[in-house]
Amino acid sequence: MIRAIVFNGKTIYRKKFHWMKSFNEAIVLSVQNLNKQHGTGCEQCTNGNRHSLIKNYCSQCGTVYACQNVSFEVYEGETLGLVGESGSGKSTLMDCLYFDIETTSGKAFMPSYKKGEHNLFHQTSQEQRWIRNQLMGKVYQHASRGLKMDFSSLSNIAEKMIAAGYRNVSDMKSRATELLKHVEIPIGRMKDAPKKFSGGMQQRVQIARALSNYPPLLLLDEVTTGLDLSIQASVLDLIKIIQRDFNVSMIIVSHDLRVIRMLAERTIVMLEGKIIEQGLTDQLLEDPQHPYTQQLVQSLI
């Protein structure tokens, strides 16, 4: 017991170690009132009255309101969970943040981009490409969206690094090799194309690729869904190792609360395109407030 110095049964001194972090409230990403709709809307569903909506869908004109007024923050080094039933808008949100699809309205700021003074959604597509290549990494549920399935794993990683501005071939090769080693792709298979890999290995290559530009923010959308249990476990273990070894912030989307419990300190719950509840993950699981969250947690027990 070396950290407390005790005198007469009372601690008089607690040593502070140099590695103890001081409290840090630095934000990596801040999202304000993000909206994404498919369709132009009609009189019935615009102008603030959305009476015609059935869930997120306008029964009159067919417009889908996939994300509605979504606001939240991601802090430095934290893992934020994002849960919700199918169709609640999780992937839409992630796609908006990675500029995979156009956002209808709203703001997003990253302090690492122009001091956080410029709305990411208002940048040119070239600028957005730069942001994505320099400041983000994304892992998709379907590896075919995140990887070139016929290219070797090494070139998949090199591609992202080139996009991020790396030029030195041997540097890139050694970083790519090191990353693939980190995600446990055997050296002998690094030149293989991901299409020859199992689902779990493909996710590992995606993760290695996403990390290759040292991004401050990683977006993970259902990365374990559809994998069989033992493979899921190994991907989850990998994510835990990344949390430990890289100081990267993550948003993890899953509809599996067990995954969220294991990985996320704080969690957001979405329903019909809206955030209905957010909180410390254990609090959300043990003392959910919203009727839908209660139902979600019940279904787990």
Place this chain on the structure above:
Amino acid sequence: MNTILQLKKLSKCFKLHHLGTTIEAVRDINMELAEGDFTGITGKSGSGKSTILKCIYRTYAPQQGEIWYHSSSFGWIDLCAISERKMCYLRKYEIGYVSQFLHAIPRTSAREIVENSMLEMGCELQFAQEETKKILSHFELDPALWDNYPVTFSGGERLRLNIARAMVKHPRLLLLDEPTASLDATSKLKVRELMQQLIQEGTTMLGIFHDIEFMRNLCHKEYKVVDGRLHERA
């Protein structure tokens, strides 16, 4: 005596939407803990003991009342009002919790569980490994078990692991939810010894004990919870 924790008129109820009911778990709890004290809570099952602890740890969402904690990082703060981020920080560095139900973390060995608890504070792997060894031997967990998964552990072994995980961080405030439940007499004695050591080290503790007789003479103060209300005992 320096006060470290003060609960003021804490109430908590649970609104269960699917049943259309509200459960009043605790009401008007006032309590003061002095730094270095060991405070015991007893009460019947369902009386509201765990609720009090979980409100302090913020596993339960704050509702009514205040929980003032004297933090070494933030000074006096109301745990009901601080940001989630600050609460995460306090859980890492200042407030420990040993849960009533010993959830095993999937696919993580005993050694790793304790190491990770250190690593999340930001220390070097080697230091975490050394501290882990020290604390596991201190709590007399058989070294043969260190690399095993705790799902297979006995109640007493899991408990010692759980306490080791919380204690390796040397929290200023340690919350214990029935650490002696379901233990046999010899294991209980071990826990008692452990509590004694923790008191020696100056850890402030708030613990729920089913069988408080066992902790008598150790507790500086004793409370009893009856139907969600707190009563001080002499």
